[in-house]
Amino acid sequence: MSHEGTIVPHYTAAHWGIREVEGTELRHWSEDPFPSRIGLDQLHPHLQRLRVKRPAVRASWLRETSRGPNARDPQEPFVEVGWDFALDLIAGELERVRGRHGNQAIFGGSYGWSSAGRFHHAQSQLHRFLNVIGGYVRHVDTYSLGAASVMMPHVVMPMSKLMVQQSTWPVIAKHTRLFVSFGGVPLKSTQVSPGGVGKHRASEGMRSLHASGAKLVNIGPVGDTLECEGVEWIPIRPNTDVAVMLALAYVINEEGLHNVAFLRDYCVGFERFRASFTGEDGGAPCTPEWAESVSGMPAARIVTLARELVATRSLINMAWSLQRGSHGEQACHALIALASVVGQIGLPGGGFGFGYGSMNVIGSDGGSLRGPTLPQGRNLVSEFIPVARLSDMLLRPGETFTYNGETLQYPDIRLVYWAGGNPFHHHQDLNRLQKAWQRPEAIIVNEQYWTATARRADVVLPATLPLERDDLGYSAREGHLVAMRKVAAPLGAAKHDYEIFQELAERLGARNQFTEGLSASDWLRRLYGECREANPEAELPEFDDFWGQGMVMLDDDVEPQTLLEAYRRDPIAHSLETPSGRIELYSETVANFRLDDCPGYPSWIPPHEWLGSSSITPEVTFHLLSDQPARRLHSQLDASEYSLGGKIDGREPVDISSVDAQRLGVNTGDVVELWNDRGRCLAATRVTDSIRSGVLRLSTGAWLDLDSDGRDRHGNPNVLTLDVGTSSLAQGCAAHTCLVNLRGPIKNPPEVRAFDLPVLR
Structure with missing residues (x-):
């Protein structure tokens, strides 16, 4: 050959x-x-x-x-x-x-x-x-799915199956009338799939959904992660999504709108879960007012959104980023629990989605093989x-x-x-x-x-x-x-x-x-x-x-796919791989682990670091989000012309709200220093109206470039991020739980040296 x-x-x-x-x-x-x-x-x-x-x-x-x-x-x-x-x-x-x-x-x-x-x-x-x-x-x-990979099998199914069984975009565009996404649908992340993208389908999927007349709601600290006209953006504090989900469940239950038949026939543990969010178990009830105090989402909008979820065919999506934070397991469990209370799981265009916008393969209707390994x-x-x-x-x-x-x-x-x-x-x-x-x-x-x-x-x-x-x-x-x-001969x-x-x-x-x-x-x-x-x-x-x-x-004319459609049709013949064979709103398995930081039911647990802490200084303290970059895959090809084209004078940009920028006297292109007890880095500011006040966004992947004092010159957020497990259940990555301080503008910042070669003898 x-x-x-x-x-x-x-x-x-x-x-x-x-x-x-x-x-x-x-x-x-x-x-x-x-x-x-x-x-x-x-x-x-x-x-x-x-x-x-x-x-x-x-x-x-x-x-x-x-x-x-x-x-x-x-x-x-x-x-x-x-x-x-x-x-x-x-x-x-x-x-x-x-x-x-x-x-x-x-x-x-x-x-x-x-x-x-x-x-x-x-x-x-x-x-x-x-x-x-x-x-x-x-x-x-x-790192992407540490909390979900451990929690999801206890609640609904292994992640390996969930990723390829989710409802396909044509089904969503045809049937979904209300699309609510915690964390948005960041299409920049859909540029990739492990093993390679065939056709980039997520952009067309979102366009078709928007063209169908569906209502789109983006809940999260960043507003440009759902890239369609007419999107309602509800800015909330980072790491507080679970509080909003629990309050939505609270309203649906209080108003008698929960799907009793679905909870009875397809789920286990609803009564235990309900006791937790209503306060029947002795805790504080998860009212809309409580959720507003935690998240910043108006209580009145929580009430109306809860009613909208049950009044029409609705799909609740969660970005992977939510479980990449302190107690990220709870976001996974709360997503499934809220969708179960609404009761549309298994119906075309309804239920939940996990990771639309995280990779191209999520929602893809491309053909599939048992591939070479x-x-x-x-x-x-x-x-x-x-x-x-x-x-x-x-x-x-x-x-x-x-x-x-x-x-x-x-x-x-x-x-x-x-x-x-x-x-x-x-x-x-x-x-x-x-x-x-x-x-x-x-x-x-x-x-x-x-x-x-x-x-x-x-x-x-x-x-x-x-x-x-x-x-x-x-x-x-x-x-x-x-x-x-092969395209080229091996170099050197x-x-x-x-x-x-x-x-x-x-x-x-x-x-x-x-x-x-x-x-x-x-x-x-x-x-x-x-x-x-x-x-x-x-x-x-x-x-x-x-x-x-x-x-x-492979043939593109594949059958439309609805997540858990067969399970809804016959929960006995198509039972799940959970211990009960059903969706577990209260997991006895997890509860029996007796972990202080991960109970058997969805719960909002204050993060290790967050903007609601009484110990922070709001004037200079920000919550740092470290999302996926738009012009490279992780850190691959960071030195390429395309990746460099997204930097500002060779430095990674950090997004800051126009309100905060004006208050601090910084403009787009100014170099600022982000710091906490773990490290320091320089980045170039990019002022935007698409991020909540008090929040910064610095994408990952800038090659590490430490100076002699241990300060990164290039804009690598992982000199700042928290290296603790999501909880003692999954021990996943908690990068999105990170507070930093900001100072600047920095005059005469040092030159970036990330792409210097080592001395070779």
Whole structure:
């Protein structure tokens, strides 16, 4: 097979869309109605300058005769070495740590977003390699959905199923008459789906819904997250959505408008839930007036909205951002409970939505396959952590933590192997992570660019871009399977992750187990063949025909889909996977965990930090929201011309209300400093009328750029965010619970140095 050669490809795929390719030029796929511009300049020299071109070892680490914790100063020089030297060094470190401490001292870090390809998927490749040499400590859940991934199975269904079973946009546009979204529908986040977007459908879905005459209500601190004309924006304090949901349920119950039959036949625990929000259990009743005092939403509007929800076909949506805060589990539970009280779950256009606007796949009516997946083998190490507890694991070895009702222990990690991710973007309280990062004896990274993580590694191995290798592009409910033909030759000495791990496996006596005797080309044929066999109804062509035509698009004429429609039709035959088989408004399982910060019923619990606290200084204290960026995926391609085009003089913009800007004397373009006890960063102000007074918005993804005093010069919000679990149930990411102080304008701010290369010897 010649696809590793110089064949001119027709298509490739990225998380943000399918691309047509001519030579090395990328263009939008002509059939995508709303294509994303992210990634079209991946091969631009400005980005290529930042590539890791040869294996490199931290100079001080190379000199060490014995291994131990070290500072890992990102300004320290690296020594470029040959591949054999680097691989021998890494294999020796793996052997040393396994021999002295066991495989439970190895952490396999990866976050899975480095490529849309299903074979050259860095997370899968890393985990497969570590499994064949005895296993590793893994992470569970995601930064995006940590609280929901644990809570939703107790209440309604696992997130993996909920994401692909939600009502499709055409159904919503046809039947929904009232669309209420807590957190809006931020279409910038729908530019991506894991494995790649086929057609960007969310924009058209929202336009069709608006054109149908449906009423749209956006409840949240930011007003531009529901991008349609005529949207009613109700600004509330961040982290107070649950209080509003409980008050809506209170009004519906008090006025006798709750759907008694639905609550009886499809739910368990309503009486216990009702006792909590009415005050029958001894607590304060969740009245509209109480909710107004917490959230700032007028009590009168809570009353009228409650009546509107039950008077017409209504869908209540919640953005993922709500559960990325203190007690985020409660937002998930309250969403399902409120929709159950309204009683339209399972009806076309009614019920609840979770994450419309969070990824393109939510609500997509594209076709679906049982897609190609690289088998990772069996992990012989049982220890794991919730992904957002990375710093805790490194700083607190041997200490206990709770997760989903279990009491577990943090392992003692001596070696970290990272591929396909950038924890110095994703994690919270990056100054704390930097201290934790000093504790392992060895940190190895496969990376394409000199990111903040690469500059804090001991050994950095140059990995290829997705455009520099052949692969299979696929994403559930996106309706495509793409032959991702190589567009360009690997830069410098870069290797595919598969090559890197097979050479390491050979040094550790596990090459045959890792490769199964297959080349990368053989694996593509095998994975495609398995996919073809698993989906006979799709009538996929033979591999060579598929590779020649470049893409298979599934039939777009799929059946309309309504979430939980079958369950509503027959709750016995289509019972849920919850302990009761029904929607659990009161979860005995969660209640029996006896957690002070996560009861068995939805409850508003004051966040660790919030604008309602009596200890803040309102004149200079703000609630910081750190949402997804519009011009990149997480921190990927931050140095691209498209991403740089969204900055102000090279610095990330922070949105501030016109009221606050006038009060503080700052204008668009002024540099200000945000600070709290965790860290400091500079950002350029962008004045807007689309954000609530007292709230700031600074998108994630600006490459970390700390000066000698530990202040970030570039605008990375995660030097400020809170590194605590959402609760002791899920231990998820609580980034959206964050208070900061603001001062400025800053005169003569320092130059941004985020994209400087390290010193290479």
